[in-house]
């Protein structure tokens with residue numbers, strides 16, 4: 001009789017443990033899944049480049065703010081324009097939280113995108129956005145550290161080259177961690193703003 | 202007898218000729234306003250073929266830029282965006298083809314004046330069968346879409 005009781009209690013405990021484990025995993029997995037962007041999670045490499053006013057800027061200066069970095073060039077009316085307009089809409093979605101977010105555009109065409117060019121291009125989207133350029137060597141180093149690809153694309157039909165380039169947007173959290181990546185198909189201003197609100201909570 | 206034979210020949214000839222027709226209509230043509238620093242922009246539109254024969258957009262000309270190129274934007278599986286030059290865009294009969302952001306567009310390279318929202322530009326769109334259509338495109342800023 002006593003032995004049977006022990007068996008039943010053991011079974012009950014095991015069942016409860018099983019359920020507990022299941023629920024724990026279920027919520028943990030859901031937690032992992034809760035961002036619109038792809039989780040990346042590594043320390044964001046630091047760098048110093050020149051902003052669109054000609055001032056040297058170091059990434060770590062923005063520690064405490066959430067940073068959205070996108071990579072492109074000003075002679076790109078389709079993809080880069082769309083990306084910057086989406087980021088502009090993200091800022092609108094954020095309302096007051098806007099002050100805790102910094103959008104940074106790094107040119108991958110430093111030969112054409114001078115400080116002056118960026119100075120008229122970037123503020124067009126939002127006065128708070130920062131455009132960064134540098135020497136071709138500086139840009140190459142930053143791009144390598146961030147796994148960003150770019151290549152000049154020459155055509156025989158016109159003199160100016162165009163660029164093939166990584167179109168993803170990188171999210172760096174206020175602690176300086178490269179936290180999420182948005183590939184071009186994930187550039188949805190409402191969903192990105194929702195992620196940011198979660199992180200800044 | 203001879204007369205009716207001729208009528209039949211003419212009728213057959215006419216029917217063959219009217220069998221394949223491309224009837225192109227172009228609408229919602231717009232140009233992206235770009236910041237003053239940029240010498241490049243893109244034109245988007247909807248092209249409809251109301252005929253019963255396929256056609257192709259093969260050439261675009263405009264006074265506002267040195268080059269007008271048929272382009273397609275592609276983002277590959279690694280997230281790398283490229284713009285490719287296309288020789289033509291197919292406009293199948295009975296179908297509507299949209300040139301839109303992140304897809305096909307007419308790239309204007311080497312703008313010789315800056316385009317402001319509200320401006321209008323003229324374009325000659327050349328179709329292989331239908332011939333040239335003169336289109337007018339409105340420059341749109343960010344607010345308007």
Ligand SMILES: [Cu+2]
Pocket residue numbers: 078243272273284306307308
């Ligand atoms: Cu293009």
